Amino acid sequence: MTAGLRDIVQQHWQALERDGHASGRLRVSDLPVETGEGPVVAAVDGAGHRHILVPIQPERRVRGGLDGPALILRKVLFEDETSLRTFADLCCARADLNDVFTGLCADVLLHVEGQPGNALKALYGQIDRWRALFRSQSNLLGIEQQAGLFGELVFLERLLEQDPGAHVLWKGPSGHRHDFASARHAVEIKSSLATEGRRIRVHGLDQLEAPPGGLHLYWMRLEAGAGGRRLNDLATRVVEACDDENAIRSLLSAGGYQFLDAPHYGDARFAVVEERCYAVEQGFPRLVASELTSAGVPITVTDVAYTVDLSSEPPHPVDTEASTQQIVALVKEGF
Structure with a gap:
């Protein structure tokens, strides 16, 4: 299941990266994972950084403390021709970690599918799980x-x-x-x-x-x-x-x-x-x-x-x- 979601989000990012005409703005693509506030969205910004946007209600707060250098989490508003949407935006700010980020996002999508009514909780849970994983398994070389x-x-x-x-x-x-x-x-x-x-x-x-x-x-x-x-x-x-x-x-x-x-x-x-x-x-x-x-x-x-x-x-x-x-x-x- 996770492998299929990994391929899907990867394909969406690659398609957005090929779409160079909109390089000055955030390019977005709806993913086939629904929440109570709409679909989860894949995005690529003008610097080439990959994002996953989890829709939330406008009044919801997004917790701080994740502001780089590799991962950035923030609340964003995205306006298109028809609507103004609010998201929890998780961004990978280092291209050399794209592969790791893809695995994290696949797990996020899997757990959002399991609890579409509280997608933000699913996002937090997977971020915390992955951070704990690397803290426990990443032993520095002498x-x-x-x-x-x-x-x-x-x-x-x-x-x-x-x-x-x-x-x-x-x-x-x-x-x-x-x-x-x-x-x-x-x-x-x-x-x-x-x-x-x-x-x-x-x-x-x-x-x-x-x-x-x-x-x-x-x-x-x-x-x-x-x-x-x-x-x-x-x-x-x-x-x-x-x-x-x-x-x-x-x-x-x-x-x-x-x-x-x-x-x-x-x-x-x-x-x-x-x-x-x-x-x-x-x-x-x-x-x-x-x-x-x-x-x-x-x-x-x-x-x-x-x-x-x-x-x-x-x-x-x-x-x-x-x-x-x-x-x-x-x-x-x-x-």
């Missing part, structure tokens, strides 16, 4: 987690430059043992904020287990500070470069990054100051189940985590050309 995500997004951006559908190769957020994987190849990304040494933390006996086509490990030394690239900008960039915006937003969310939390990451900047790519093969320092089994060691230990020091050689990193070929192979095989 600096190390931000750095880890940044490294994965750097690599994802390179894949998307090869193919805008390459987001399907990003497996880490879904709990896969490798950060990026196709049917035969895989890539693991390790980012470090340490100023010296090249140590990586490995989680489990399968993280460095290579699939049939091979596993490569990309190690990045990051430097946090004003000279780097904004984490928020990189997240926005991969959304823009991907051909499935909803899918990439879901992956970012699963990876711990919520666009609603972007203001908290406003000062998060990182620069890649050193990068190495290693082929994880025979001789690479690691603990994997297959090699332990071959050596006659029974696998009765779980939740294994260990550190590998790559500060000295061997292992030797592969050259830039081989690293680039790995990216190409991963993309070609993934589709």
Whole structure:
């Protein structure tokens, strides 16, 4: 039910956005959801912001406290050729949150259908529910987690430059043992904020287990500070470069990054100051189940985590050309 309402309001907004001749005023479109005061209305303003207008009686007050930066709620009057109508106007003031706003509005419409005689109460209830949801589920990333995500997004951006559908190769957020994987190849990304040494933390006996086509490990030394690239900008960039915006937003969310939390990451900047790519093969320092089994060691230990020091050689990193070929192979095989 909610999915159908989501599609309906999305279609109305898109139609209004295409109607550019009225760009200087609020463009409106009645939705097929009725209240005691008339239909709920979808709208787009001159700045391109999306609105949902819930009709109310002229004497009703609209509560304050929701005045940006993302959501704005206010009482408005709208006059057309035949009537003067009063609405509770809920507006999304940030285009990067349109997808989240669509979900909120679909829930509003569903609950207004259930209580058309008190649509304002239905609106308040869903606003409060969504705000509580984000307060309870949106856990901010610490600096190390931000750095880890940044490294994965750097690599994802390179894949998307090869193919805008390459987001399907990003497996880490879904709990896969490798950060990026196709049917035969895989890539693991390790980012470090340490100023010296090249140590990586490995989680489990399968993280460095290579699939049939091979596993490569990309190690990045990051430097946090004003000279780097904004984490928020990189997240926005991969959304823009991907051909499935909803899918990439879901992956970012699963990876711990919520666009609603972007203001908290406003000062998060990182620069890649050193990068190495290693082929994880025979001789690479690691603990994997297959090699332990071959050596006659029974696998009765779980939740294994260990550190590998790559500060000295061997292992030797592969050259830039081989690293680039790995990216190409991963993309070609993934589709």
